Amino acid sequence: GAGVSQTPSNKVTEKGKYVELRCDPISGHTALYWYRQSLGQGPEFLIYFQGTGAADDSGLPNDRFFAVRPEGSVSTLKIQRTERGDSAMYLCASSLGGGAHTDTQYFGPGTRLTVL
């Protein structure tokens, strides 16, 4: 079946602009995660959705970052007033949810964001 997809694959923007990154999870997966990965580092947790609600947004670096998942499927990560330090790979993952310890996260290919 189809895996997690993310669009766009690459996004180049100018400092101060607004960007939206989209994630399509695996069908039927109720849990959705966003991560940010800088070069040479492991993915850094940003936010977790269970269904439509953001159950844990403790990883969002500041109020310029916001994410939604209005219908419990597709999610959009929104970044306002982008800064050069926001340049990174943004990864989305989904899982079945439900609290099972074997709830494996399946990652998408990521969106590489470059802020000039």
Added chain:
Amino acid sequence: LAKTTQPISMDSYEGQEVNITCSHNNIATNDYITWYQQFPSQGPRFIIQGYKTKVTNEVASLFIPADRKSSTLSLPRVSLSDTAVYYCLVGPGNSGGYQKVTFGTGTKLQVIP
């Protein structure tokens, strides 16, 4: 969340068995150990998960000693396509309905022809 420590990098020749050890001294009772593989410009891919003793699947084996303070990912007969970064994660099972995992810097495995 339990912190993990792994070697930054490893080299291996094709056809050899590779063992990558991860230390997680403060692992909690309900924590599971999960390993992911990541190729450049791709998202991480689940390899294997375990709680104790030994787990084996078609890709790898995971060895966990009785004290669970470390774990070893074993890749049999590596090929050039196994060149990637390998992450060891320790995260709570059944905690609030999800696993908030923390990735470290991982181990960069370079397979040499």
